[in-house]
Amino acid sequence: MASAAVADGRSVNQAITKPPQSLWVDAWHRLSRNKAAMFGLALILLFFFLAIFGPMLAPHDPLKINSGKGFLPPAWMPAAWVSTDNVGDPQFFLGTDSIGRDVFSRLIYGARVSMVVAIIPTIFITFFGILIGIVAGFFGGTADNLLMRFTDIVYSFPDILFFVVVMFALRDTPIGDWGNGLILLFGALALVNWVGVARVVRGSTLSIKEKEFVEAARSIGTSDRNIMQKHILPNILSPIIIITAFAVPRLIIAEAVLGYLGLGLRPGTSSKEFFVTSWGSMLLEGQTAINAQPWMLLAPAIAVALVVMGFTFFGDGLRDALDPRMRGTG
């Protein structure tokens, strides 16, 4: 199509830029050309794949204790720097932990917790954030004031501190027992983070509310609910997507930090459970063995860094792609 336009004798500028199509198609084009964002997406998909198909990919049972083979270094270490009796066993790719469990398999199973943390609390955060943000922004008045004061209060808590306090306080209660403490973790994470989404949604709603098409819809008698659902919500999706994409790395980091402090997931005991271990717990175990087998600590640290990097790059790419000032480019 471009060559035909040039052959037509029109100016080169017109030939290079295509006319803008819908917002989403344009955004997708820009996103797919962004190498960093695609790299991030690949990382995310890789870890989701590991999380779902973990049992088939992990070389060993993550809970199987191989007695006598504790603190083995990774397989590529011909001689350990700790002592020459501990040589890398090719069977255990990243070595073993203090009681002989394979680090690599535990890493793969640990991806499950992080990936689930990326999904489930995010769904709640997005749902409640959108709901309350739109209602507060649309109706204004007392509902809006309440929301703003409430967000002030939530923001004055340093968020890690709040998670720590909640997990600490409720760990030994019955709620803390559901799902080995995962439900409590999700609840705490969701409780704090929905506020950020609500604020952004409220701001966007306020700016959309005054536009003419909303006024037109109101003048033909569209109900409030329909206005919010059909007119406001589709137009504020871009900032919602972006803020959700940036919330996920914070959730994953929060899980890792809480696990490192000993406040996260309780370690699983039977291989029938879905969530056997988490990267946070592995960080805690690895910290105590930092001289004996550093890879117990390095492996989950690198994994967390990779996943967070993936989501952050993808989020950056989304933000650039959905930027309305760049319409018609890319």
Next chain:
Amino acid sequence: MARFLIRRLLWLIPVMFVVAIITFVLMHMAPGGPFDKDPSQRQVDAVTQKALNAQFGLDKEEWLDFAALSKGDIVGFFDTQFFTYMIGGTVKGQWRCGFICGNLGLSFRQRGLTVQDIVLKPPEGKAPWDSKAGYSLRLGLLALFFAMLIGVPLGVVSALRQNTPVDYASLFIATSGVTVPNFVFGIFLIIIFAVFLHAVPVVPTSWDSPLVWILPTIVLGFGLLAQTARLTRASMLEVMRQDYIRTARAKGLGERVVVWRHMLKNALIPVVTIMGPALAGLITGSFIIETMFAFPGWGRQFVTAIQQRDYSMILATTLIFALLIQIANMTVDLIYTFLDPRIKVN
């Protein structure tokens, strides 16, 4: 201006109260602590238990004393555990001031010491900045200086030489600082420098030599460094395109003068405004780093208190951190009005 200040200060009070209520509620929901009877602790006999309860103020109602209200005792209505802790109450017949006077309560695990003693008082015969709070403050300030000293020039140079290798290098540093979480970065550095290279001990025994301070400072400050570099770069880029810069050049001013006298002052406004919240964030977020390096600071005390279930320590630390953050957020608005004359406070 003064009205704005006063209004912001007044908002502190209800917000802090709600924060205190939430924290109190959470503390009370945890089973098996000094707020209930602690089954795992050695059981003291009843008389001692009663005396201890009276001393801690635990024999009072938790929130509001309705029994006292029914007797028409308004003061007694508010003489409960919550209000005694926050404002003050009668303990053993005497009025004692609470949180707002700086009395943070007795530590439940380190019997005999008050929280403010543990945190603020230095060990015997040492200077005030050898206390736990002093150590954390020093680390926070060092990390702030490190981040600003390196982050700002990095951002400036990156903006002035946009799209050159220097720009790409600094963007890489900035991006990795923002994407890699700071404790992961800390783990990497510890493993490289302490375990592989043996340049620093994994857990330092003495914090007197400046060498052992380097690693914690870098780890704590790197995230802020990256943010500062990104912010400075974006701000400089925006300032560079302004008309008054073009005017300055048209007047014939040398490039260096243009940069130093006109660009920098305006570009640094956003950076200065974030210094307050950044410092507060460093101090309140440092407990992971402090745990990792076994740093004798406030944050590590907080983590220890969690593991030992020392309720008053956790409560006091949470409230103080929340207060710090509120005050720091307030400084942003204040500094902004001073620095940018175009902003008027309504």
